[in-house]
Amino acid sequence: MRAEIVRQAAKRGVLLDPELTELCLCQDDPVRFIDDVLSSAKGKFHVCLQDLPAEHLDDAGPRRADEPRELRGASTVQRRRGDISVMDGTDVTGESTCEGKIEDFGRYFQSRYRSLRKMLERRRELAGAMPLDRAMRMDREVKTIGMVAEVSNTKNGHRIISLEDGSGESKVFISKDSPLIDRVIVPDEVIGIVGKPTAKKDMLIAEELVHPDIPLGNSLEKTDSTSSIGFLCDVHMGSCTFLDKQWESMISWLKKESHNIALDYLVLPGDVVDGIGIFPDQLDELVIDSIYGQYAKVAEMLKEVPDHITIVLQPGNHDSVRPAEPQPALAEAFAKEFDSNIMMVGNPVYLEVEGRTVLSYHGRAMDDWISTVQNLSYEEPLKVMEEMLRRRHLAPIYGKRTPLAPEKKDYMVIDKVPDFFVTGHVHKAGHSEYRGVKTINASAWQSQTEYQKMHNFEPDPAILPIINLGSGAVQMMDFN
Ligand SMILES: [Fe+2]
Numbered sequence: 001m002r003a004e005i006v007r008q009a010a011k012r013g014v015l016l017d018p019e020l021t022e023l024c025l026c027q028d029d030p031v032r033f034i035d036d037v038l039s040s041a042k043g044k045f046h047v048c049l050q051d052l053p054a055e056h057l058d059d060a061g062p063r064r065a066d067e068p069r070e071l072r073g074a075s076t077v078q079r080r081r082g083d084i085s086v087m088d089g090t091d092v093t094g095e096s097t098c099e100g101k102i103e104d105f106g107r108y109f110q111s112r113y114r115s116l117r118k119m120l121e122r123r124r125e126l127a128g129a130m131p132l133d134r135a136m137r138m139d140r141e142v143k144t145i146g147m148v149a150e151v152s153n154t155k156n157g158h159r160i161i162s163l164e165d166g167s168g169e170s171k172v173f174i175s176k177d178s179p180l181i182d183r184v185i186v187p188d189e190v191i192g193i194v195g196k197p198t199a200k201k202d203m204l205i206a207e208e209l210v211h212p213d214i215p216l217g218n219s220l221e222k223t224d225s226t227s228s229i230g231f232l233c234d235v236h237m238g239s240c241t242f243l244d245k246q247w248e249s250m251i252s253w254l255k256k257e258s259h260n261i262a263l264d265y266l267v268l269p270g271d272v273v274d275g276i277g278i279f280p281d282q283l284d285e286l287v288i289d290s291i292y293g294q295y296a297k298v299a300e301m302l303k304e305v306p307d308h309i310t311i312v313l314q315p316g317n318h319d320s321v322r323p324a325e326p327q328p329a330l331a332e333a334f335a336k337e338f339d340s341n342i343m344m345v346g347n348p349v350y351l352e353v354e355g356r357t358v359l360s361y362h363g364r365a366m367d368d369w370i371s372t373v374q375n376l377s378y379e380e381p382l383k384v385m386e387e388m389l390r391r392r393h394l395a396p397i398y399g400k401r402t403p404l405a406p407e408k409k410d411y412m413v414i415d416k417v418p419d420f421f422v423t424g425h426v427h428k429a430g431h432s433e434y435r436g437v438k439t440i441n442a443s444a445w446q447s448q449t450e451y452q453k454m455h456n457f458e459p460d461p462a463i464l465p466i467i468n469l470g471s472g473a474v475q476m477m478d479f480n
Contacts, residue, residue: 005034009047012038017048017322046100048322081310081343083227083354084265090350090411092326098406108406109147109188112393113166115413116190117145119212119392126192126210133168136197136204144204145192146170151185161185163193163204171203183209184373184387189396212392214417218436225354225469229265230477232464233362233424234444236318237301238294239274240287241447246462246479251304253477258306263466266309269424269442270316270347270362272298278318285450291320292334299337312343312351316362316425324405325364325395325412348394350416356469359418363425363441365395365402372397378457381441382432385423389414389434420467427452427459431474438472440465 009016020037041047079086098104120126126143135142146163153159157176163169172193174180185191192210197203232250236242254263273294274286288294302311313330315321321328329335329344338344345351348361369384370376376384388394392414395402404412420438427444443463452459464477 008034009038014038014041015046017046020048081341082264084310084312084343085352086343086345087350087352087357087416089409090348090416091329091346092405092407092411093328093344093346095407096328096405097408100406104406104408107408108404108410110166111408112188112396112410112413113147113190115410115415116212116392119415120145120190120192120210123192123210123212125194125208129192131167132163132165132170136168136170136201138197141194141196141207142204143192143194145190147190148185148187151187157181159185161191161206163191172206173198173203174206178206180206180209184375185209186369186372186387186391186397188398189391189393211390213390214392214435214437216435218417220419220433220436220438220472222472223355223470225356227262227264227354227469228466229267229353229356229358229420229469230263230464230466231267231269231360231422231424231440231442232445233269233422233442234271234316234427234446235268235298236271236274236444236446237298238286238288239446239449240285241449242274242287243445243447243462247301247445250462250464250477250479251301253479254309255304255306258309261466261468264309265312265353266305267312267314267351267358267360267422269314269360269422271318271424271444272313272315273318273320274446275318275320279451292337295320295330295334295337299339302342303339310341310343311339312345312360313338314345314347314349314360314362316347317364322405324403326405326407327362348411350418354469356419357416359414359416359421361394361421361423363423365397365412366423366425368395368397368400368402371400378426378455379428381423381426381428382430382439385421385439385441386432386434389421389437389439419472422465427461429460429463429465429476431465431476438467438474440467440474 129143129145132144132146135144146165149162149164151161159174161172163172193206194208195204195206276291283289288297315327315330320334321330327347329346335344351358366381366384369387370378394412398404418437422440422442424442428441429443431440442465444459444461447461448459462479466475466477
């Protein structure tokens with residue numbers, strides 16, 4: 001039946017969101033349902049749950065009668081539980097407005113540019129920055145802020161950045177002999193340039209490059225909180241490589257010890273299930289081959305977590321929500337499997353926990369950082385996270401593997417300096433600190449996959465990173 005639904009959609013040139021496909025599958029007459037859906041979504045290329053007219057949702061039943069219309073496609077949003085809450089304006093759940101039109105993309109990139117320019121304007125090195133068209137008419141050193149359209153190297157080893165800012169565009173030249181030649185510049189990042197226009201005014205010779213960055217003086221102050229927060233990332237329930245023994249020993253440890261160390265919060269930063277159809281021949285690696293079965297199983301296992309622990313669940317690229325980031329929280333159809341006091345949040349999200357700010361992002365954009373920047377690798381995700389913090393953006397590179405939804409604001413901008421920044425996705429475990437921000441890559445509960453074997457990649461599974469909210473100390477609990 002799944003194949004039939006996909007075929008119907010393909011016949012009309014439409015790409016169905018996996019979440020919507022699942023919804024079709026649980027209808028009495030899936031073919032008729034998909035036919036109705038496609039007729040009402042005429043003209044759209046990518047159709048997701050949010051596109052459904054209300055009557056379809058009512059038929060399908062994923063939305064409660066009392067749930068506001070704007071929450072269609074997302075689970076009931078619980079923004080606060082005890083001392084943990086979602087920071088306002090940081091979660092796309094129920095806020096998505098984009099339809100993927102050209103205008104949406106224009107508005108999205110303008111929002112990115114404005115947010116990051118604001119940060120750059122506060123930098124001393126860029127005081128008096130002027131629009132690019134004006135800067136290019138000057139005969140002296142100028143400062144300007146633009147978005148990188150393209151980075152290329154000349155055959156003589158110099159580098160050319162194509163920069164634009166709405167007022168104009170220009171090439172920025174970095175000589176192969178400049179100390180700036182080794183600096184990492186990625187497409188679509190917003191950057192400040194100090195430089196001098198050439199006599200012909202056709203290029204700006206760069207003397208300094210400025211990223212928005214975390215302020216130099218930022219540091220992690222101690223607080224009097226005695227609680228801790230843990231991160232259970234990349235559970236990949238449903239996969240034949242899910243580590244049940246290690247999971248069980250983690251759960252029995254939680255039952256015995258979580259009270260003693262006041263481990264009161266557990267965040268699951270994405271890839272809670274392995275999903276269906278995420279990669280070719282995935283069926284061969286699944287022990288639970290239904291998405292509902294996968295979520296039901298995780299939900300059942302999470303019931304074992306002691307009651308004093310608040311659980312926050314965020315989707316990743318294997319979860320059944322739209323793949324484009326920012327991703328909304330799990331839809332009610334899946335969320336209803338879980339205990340109602342689990343907080344369902346989007347990806348990325350800022351959480352406020354006992355006065356601490358936690359930025360939690362599954363981390364799919366790491367794929368694009370790693371494939372674009374030469375010295376980054378899957379072995380060292382913490383270095384990728386540093387690059388994200390430096391650019392104050394989780395996923396600047398547009399058009400590669402991470403689909404970005406052109407929302408009215410850019411949720412991927414790191415507009416607040418977090419105390420703790422957590423990612424998963426690459427299945428490594430480690431922690432570090434960058435300019436007072438604790439960075440954590442949060443392991444996985446799946447052993448080496450066929451794909452990882454093929455790429456000679458050794459994951460660090462079954463490790464639970466725990467942060468003491470008061471001191472900021474990180475402990476990596478190993479359950480291997
Ligand atoms: Fe992932």
